Amino acid sequence: HAKSAGANRYLFFNDTMNKQAVKRLQIENLIRHGLKEDYFTVFYQPKMDMLSGKVVGMEALVRFITPKGGLVSPASFIPVAEETGQIVDIGTVVLRKACIDVKRWIAQGLFHGRVAVNLSAKQFMLPFLCDQIDDILQQTDLPSYHLELEITEGTVMQSPKLAIDTMKKLRARGIHLAMDDFGTGYSSLAYLKQFPLNTLKIDKAFIDDMSSARGRNMVDTIVTIAHNLSLSVVAEGVETHEQLEQLRKLRCEIIQGYYYSKPLSAEDFAAFLQEQKQQRPKIAAL
Numbered sequence: 001h002a003k004s005a006g007a008n009r010y011l012f013f014n015d016t017m018n019k020q021a022v023k024r025l026q027i028e029n030l031i032r033h034g035l036k037e038d039y040f041t042v043f044y045q046p047k048m049d050m051l052s053g054k055v056v057g058m059e060a061l062v063r064f065i066t067p068k069g070g071l072v073s074p075a076s077f078i079p080v081a082e083e084t085g086q087i088v089d090i091g092t093v094v095l096r097k098a099c100i101d102v103k104r105w106i107a108q109g110l111f112h113g114r115v116a117v118n119l120s121a122k123q124f125m126l127p128f129l130c131d132q133i134d135d136i137l138q139q140t141d142l143p144s145y146h147l148e149l150e151i152t153e154g155t156v157m158q159s160p161k162l163a164i165d166t167m168k169k170l171r172a173r174g175i176h177l178a179m180d181d182f183g184t185g186y187s188s189l190a191y192l193k194q195f196p197l198n199t200l201k202i203d204k205a206f207i208d209d210m211s212s213a214r215g216r217n218m219v220d221t222i223v224t225i226a227h228n229l230s231l232s233v234v235a236e237g238v239e240t241h242e243q244l245e246q247l248r249k250l251r252c253e254i255i256q257g258y259y260y261s262k263p264l265s266a267e268d269f270a271a272f273l274q275e276q277k278q279q280r281p282k283i284a285a286l
């Protein structure tokens with residue numbers, strides 16, 4: 001009996017693997033087609049200052065536009081793109097589009113902060129990464145201090161020494177660096193203090209856990225670590241007013257999440273900036 005169940009399981013496993021391989025190949029082809037036909041677009045999610053309630057920055061998030069006009073989330077194609085190496089080309093597209101959009105918003109007087117672009121491990125490890133970024137900044141005429149890069153612990157821990165070198169080069173250009181999804185990876189505190197970062201982004205999983213005292217203590221600890229290292233802290237995935245108030249008490253200074261806004265198309269984001277601009281700063285009401 002056990003033997004036949006085992007055999008079945010083996011067959012099932014094989015079938016699943018096959019389906020996954022086919023699916024993967026389909027996604028790979030779709031990405032190749034999308035790169036050729038310019039089907040990738042960038043959405044923006046605001047980062048809000050806790051005290052002033054104003055936009056201090058935004059995160060650029062890639063989207064794939066299907067031929068029917070639908071949007072595909074990066075969760076479904078980024079892992080494949082990472083494996084095939086296509087993430088490097090996608091990353092270039094995102095970086096260029098983000099720089100163009102932000103340059104326009106700055107010129108229109110709508111914005112003067114930073115745009116944060118996610119870098120994958122493969123992209124971050126490119127020996128010519130800094131040259132590529134220099135080229136894009138120059139072509140789009142965006143001063144480097146308007147750019148921030150988000151990298152994960154997994155990315156920097158693949159080769160910490162090399163990562164520190166690259167991070168120093170980027171910092172020397174005035175580019176800001178944020179560690180994304182902090183707390184979910186494998187970086188040690190010993191390394192953390194060596195990484196020339198500006199910001200820690202607390203992963204959404206920790207924000208979700210804030211309904212419990214233990215969860216709040218964890219966030220408290222992360223905020224304290226960040227501040228002790230002179231880093232600013234961004235809470236990602238903030239959805240409720242309660243979370244916002246708890247984060248305020250814990251002195252987390254920047255908030256990102258559906259509570260304020262979902263990621264928006266460039267057009268909608270410009271409208272969001274316009275609306276923000278018309279609002280009186282909270283301080284004026286005091």
Ligand code: C2E
Pocket residue numbers: 045060061062073074075078087091094118119120150180181236237238239256257258259263
């Ligand atoms: P991430 O960098 O941690 O980005 C945050 C993700 O959380 C985004 O998902 C965002 O839409 C989502 N999010 C923000 N606020 C909330 C909230 O309040 N509730 C919930 N449930 N979700 C929220 P998205 O856009 O699907 O991106 C997923 C991941 O894909 C990103 O995680 C990032 O790791 C990766 N990614 C996105 N764009 C790029 C890109 O251009 N390049 C690279 N290499 N990776 C990217």
Ligand code: MG
Pocket residue numbers: 059118150180
């Ligand atoms: Mg990110």
Ligand code: MG
Pocket residue numbers: 180181201203236
């Ligand atoms: Mg994140």
Ligand code: MG
Pocket residue numbers: 181203204236
């Ligand atoms: Mg995350």
